[in-house]
Amino acid sequence: MSTDAKQFQFNNTAEELYPLTIAVVEFLKQQGAGEDAIRTIKLVLMELLTNSLKHCGGEQTIVDVTIAEGSITLIRHDKGNPMAINIDGHRMEWPLAGNHQGGRTINIYSDHIGLLRGALANNRQIKFFVEEIEPEETDMLQLPEHFGLMIITRACRSFDYEFDIDTCTNKFTAAIAF
């Protein structure tokens, strides 16, 4: 088994978004990544970095890029604000309160063709997935205006988040078919 990996640093400034994405793309091209994988990586990385810029709170963010066994894995780590999601006016912030969360599935938001859901492994880990909806007719006025998590989840083979209680670190892991 061969594994190639490289770490990138993001200082949470808008000016770095595109150059960092291009640096990751260049690394992956050197490892033989094809056009489709590159296109997907650009989308996913851009959203991971944008999310960090919006929500991290100015802390430094690290992106580990690994290629192994048919997958490219992007892992975003930071010690900034933990993930928080507003669902129907109710704010869920990680780590979630209580130890009874494992096995629950939550609805995060839906758009005109898909429902973004999250499977809770425990009060610290969530795995995102999309349930497709057969659209009857798209009601344009009901279209969502927030697409970040949906873009990453749709583009990836798997996408999950974990809050490490010991180190107070956020960790987003996105795996893309190579």
Add this chain to the structure above:
Amino acid sequence: MIVQTKPEGAAIVATIQVKEANLTVADAFKAELLAVIDGGTKYLVVDFGEVLYVDSSFLGALVASLKHAIANKAEVVVAALNKDILGLFQLIRLDKAFKIYPSASEAVTAKP
């Protein structure tokens, strides 16, 4: 200015001037498109020909503009998406919400 607007017959073509269409320009982009729609145009072509990439914030602004247009009985179409941007539209099915044209001139010609 994020967009440069130009009348083309009964249409307005709004050409995005930035290469990086991301969260730093999304709010201004939305405000400018809303102002064009409030100005009375019924057919707005958003030209992405100069844009390298878009992020979810910018797409959110575009969708908000579409909703505002619908409320004003106007239409917003998009043109000249590069392969990456077209792929993003298709990924989250925005290709079902917007008419997509290869170029702004074709979008203008296609005006019903």
